[in-house]
Amino acid sequence: MTHISDTTLQQGLANRRQVLGDAWVEQSLRGANRLNVEFQRLITTYAWDSIWSRPGLDRRTRRIMVLATTAAMGRWEEFELHVRTGLMADAADPQAAALDVDTLQEVLLQTAVYAGVPAGNTGMAIALKVLRELGQEPAPASFFASQP
Known part of the structure; x- marks a missing residue:
């Protein structure tokens, strides 16, 4: 398991919820399993925090x-x-x-x-x-x- 800060993960989840809605995010999180949980964390921190939090757009x-x-x-x-x-x-x-x-x-x-x-x-x-x-x-x- 890769170390991800709780702040980065929480900010990514907040962004993801704001853009995709709670229902979609909850469905994704409920589908987490041993195979895909690291992928879920990756997209939440990389795409939804590192990119969607940027001020440029x-x-x-x-x-x-x-x-x-x-x-x-x-x-x-x-x-x-x-x-x-x-x-x-x-x-x-x-x-x-x-x-x-x-x-x-x-x-x-x-x-x-x-x-x-x-x-x-x-x-x-x-x-x-x-x-x-x-x-x-x-x-x-x-x-x-x-x-x-």
């Missing part, structure tokens, strides 16, 4: 970067997690890194240009699936209208 920007990166890499399970938890996050809490439909649209348009149309297409399908599951399906829009 706000949480919303970090989440947007996660969406673009995971879409570009085809890491759809992580992409879906951040779409879902971003849409469910409290928009009044900047630490929660909330998302809205307009932001998702922009991320996916940018992703389609820089990572390829298939990545944008799959990302769009996943985002729509999650929006529907959350009861937030976007309103219909005319294909021929210049503005949505």
